[in-house]
Amino acid sequence: MANPLDNPLAPIITNAGNAAIIESLQEGGTINITQVALGDGKDSGDGKGNDGYVASESISELAGEKQRVDVTDITVLEHDQLRITAIFSGEEEYWVREVGFYLDDNQTLFAIYVSEPGTALAYKSKDFDLSIEFDLSLGVMSTETVTVEGKPEFKLTLNSYSLNGVDKDGQPGPEHAIYVDQDGKTGIGTTAPAAGLDVVGTVHGTEKATVDGQLLVKGRLGVGTDDPQAPLQVAGFLQAESLSVTSDATFSGDLDIQGTDDEGADAKTIISGNLTVEQTVVSVNTLSESDVRFGNEDGDIVRIAGVIRSGSSDAPVQINAPVQTAGALVAGGAITADTLDVEEDIRAEGAIRAESVTIEGGLVARQEMQVEGGYRYNPMKNHMYPP
Numbered sequence: 001m002a003n004p005l006d007n008p009l010a011p012i013i014t015n016a017g018n019a020a021i022i023e024s025l026q027e028g029g030t031i032n033i034t035q036v037a038l039g040d041g042k043d044s045g046d047g048k049g050n051d052g053y054v055a056s057e058s059i060s061e062l063a064g065e066k067q068r069v070d071v072t073d074i075t076v077l078e079h080d081q082l083r084i085t086a087i088f089s090g091e092e093e094y095w096v097r098e099v100g101f102y103l104d105d106n107q108t109l110f111a112i113y114v115s116e117p118g119t120a121l122a123y124k125s126k127d128f129d130l131s132i133e134f135d136l137s138l139g140v141m142s143t144e145t146v147t148v149e150g151k152p153e154f155k156l157t158l159n160s161y162s163l164n165g166v167d168k169d170g171q172p173g174p175e176h177a178i179y180v181d182q183d184g185k186t187g188i189g190t191t192a193p194a195a196g197l198d199v200v201g202t203v204h205g206t207e208k209a210t211v212d213g214q215l216l217v218k219g220r221l222g223v224g225t226d227d228p229q230a231p232l233q234v235a236g237f238l239q240a241e242s243l244s245v246t247s248d249a250t251f252s253g254d255l256d257i258q259g260t261d262d263e264g265a266d267a268k269t270i271i272s273g274n275l276t277v278e279q280t281v282v283s284v285n286t287l288s289e290s291d292v293r294f295g296n297e298d299g300d301i302v303r304i305a306g307v308i309r310s311g312s313s314d315a316p317v318q319i320n321a322p323v324q325t326a327g328a329l330v331a332g333g334a335i336t337a338d339t340l341d342v343e344e345d346i347r348a349e350g351a352i353r354a355e356s357v358t359i360e361g362g363l364v365a366r367q368e369m370q371v372e373g374g375y376r377y378n379p380m381k382n383h384m385y386p387p
Contacts, residue, residue: 011101011111015057020108022180032104036086036132037068038124041097041114055098055114062112066094066124068102081135089129096121099132 013021024031039062042053053063073085084101097120099113115121124130167173179187187193189200222228224235329335329342334350341358 011099011113012055012057013111014059014109016060016108017103017110018057020103020110031110033071033084033101033110034104035068035070035102035106036084037062037065037100037102038088038094038096038130038132039063039065039098039100040094053114053117055112059112060109062098062100062109064098065100066092068100077135083133083135085131085133087129087131088124091126092124093126094124096124096130099134 020031042063067088067090069086069088071084072087075083075085077083097115099121100109101111102108103110122130122132174189176191177188179191179193181187181193185193185196185198187198187200190198192198217231220228220231220233222233222235223238225233325342328345328347329340330345331348331350335346335348335352335354337354339356340346340352340354346352346359346363
């Protein structure tokens with residue numbers, strides 16, 4: 001004869017159950033509940049058990065487990081609700097104050113229900129079988145019943161799942177601190193993740209972060225600073241195989257640009273906006289379509305171990321600080337500088353104007369050359385002479 005217990009229960013999913021849900025999402029989105037256990041609660045020492053206890057997510061086993069049996073029947077009532085039946089028989093006798101639902105590893109307590117203090121769910125007698133039938137509401141999960149080798153097996157298919165934040169100082173943690181939807185997208189601080197990982201809030205890491213695909217930042221990105229003042233602000237050394245700047249850029253430290261050494265090859269650094277460097281600049285094969293400014297004071301010295309060329313008379317080379325170059329200085333327009341120190345040739349299609357000139361190579365000027373320090377060059381006479 002069976003003594004039925006058919007009151008609907010509202011079990012608590014344990015931390016181990018939550019972990020199983022998250023793992024199942026990563027491995028295919030299913031979990032299996034195959035066993036039900038009954039217990040009498042914590043023993044007070046008088047052999048009668050106590051009045052029950054308060055269930056919590058941290059519980060990993062029943063306080064006073066008496067019997068554990070396989071599920072005998074499962075019926076799906078709605079997409080998120082099912083009815084589980086289990087029959088307990090044998091010589092054991094005890095008050096039923098706790099019910100546990102175990103996964104198919106027979107070790108993980110997925111969910112637990114504990115009766116209210118002072119009450120019991122039922123009494124298990126040796127003379128009667130106890131048939132437990134109860135409804136289990138799964139909330140964020142949908143259900144599917146399958147049969148494996150003639151035995152009923154309960155399978156959960158997850159629609160979505162969320163974890164609340166940890167309680168702190170007696171205050172409950174934020175709702176939906178971690179949210180996983182049916183597509184496996186994870187949201188932190190949001191229940192509508194738009195990507196594999198969608199974080200609303202500040203992300204802080206102490207170890208290395210590797211991104212194999214594209215990295216899209218819609219706000220400001222700071223490297224070495226927690227208060228970026230620009231779309232990208234780097235506080236420290238920046239190293240890149242190739243750098244393309246499509247708007248204005250300012251470097252408060254040193255800038256070292258090493259392009260390709262192949263003659264005629266494209267430059268590796270392309271600047272479409274304005275470039276301002278406030279300290280030392282080392283540049284090899286740099287192509288700029290706009291203004292490039294080196295130095296921020298009148299006394300700054302710009303040293304170029306190569307060739308300076310200006311292909312337009314409308315955009316002459318104009319340097320308001322001393323210029324020292326180990327190679328030739330070539331300009332399609334005028335050259336104006338406070339000091340010219342050139343170890344090779346100076347070639348200019350326009351005028352050359354400077355306070356002082358030192359030339360160790362040839363000098364070619366299509367127009368006149370003016371030296372305010374007391375010398376004037378006339379290309380027709382091919383020599384310099386006092387004014």
